[in-house]
Amino acid sequence: MIVYSVTVNIDSSIHEDWLTWMKNKHIPDVMDTGYFTEYRMLKVISRQEDEEGISYNIQYTCASMADLHQYQAQKAPALQKEHEARYTGKFAAFRTLLEFA
Secondary structure (H helix, E strand, C coil), X not given: CEEEEEEEEEXXXXXXXXXXXXXXXXXXXXXXXXXXXXXXXXXXXXXXXXXXXXXXXXXXXXXXXXHHHHHHHHCHHHHHHHHHHHHCCCEEEEEEEEECC
């Protein structure tokens, strides 16, 4: 099993809008691609002293690297573009791949 982990730091000024959009639009769209079996959305509570904004980690679980690669090639670009267009300049994101040990 593979976990596709996306950590997003969102500007406080749009936090509520972003959180609602993620829960009601973006995450359901990602799950509707059929590549993932489950997800978790976690709020990051550890912060650096000078850190601004609010951070979340969304973990999507898929059965294999092949499924993840297909998602990244076929579906992720459009979904990421939609997020970027809606929140340009108001977020930073990074992605990590994890594997169940």
